[in-house]
Amino acid sequence: MSRYTITVTGTVTGKGHSDPDAVIGYDPPLRTYFLQAFPHQETDEPRLWLGTRDRAFEALDDLRHAAISHGYDFMPLSPKLAAKLVGDKAAASALPERDDFLGQLLKHLNQSK
Template sequence: MSRYTITVTGTVTGQVRSDPDAVIGYDPPLRTYFLQAFPHEETDEPALWLGTRDHAFEALEDLRHAAISHGYDFMPLPHSVAIKLVEDQKTGNRPPRDGVLRELLNRLNDPG
């Protein structure tokens, strides 16, 4: 799993803020990009945590659109980080899961 520190901006509790310690990366087992920002002061869980499901965001553009829909943005993304993320996806993709593991993931990802 790759992890890169970036700055995410957004509206948190009605105020425009930025998180210079946000994390973006690629998760090979889930085959998705992810984004974490604005840790909660008491629980340390991020207020923004995208990319927790299998194939959630297969393109950086999709991750950005999801962040924007939640009131956040991480652009401009440093060019060096963008290049590394694309490389991480190319080298980290694994073959599709079959059998029991695939069935388990489907059950975990099914909200109903």
């Protein structure tokens, strides 16, 4: 799993705020990009957590549009970071598909959507 620090901004509470320690990355087992931001001070669970299901966001643009639809946005990714994320996905795509119990469960869950 790749993890890179970025800044996410949000206006969910009615006033602008930002999280300069937000995390974006690629999750190979779920085959999705993900975004986590604004951790709760006590539980550490992020207020924004996108990319928690199989193939939720197969493109970075899809992830950004989802963040915007939830009242958040992230700063434009540098070409270097965008290339790293695309490379992380490409490297993970070269791995064989999981054919164990977890792989079959994920396939079943995707088919039932």
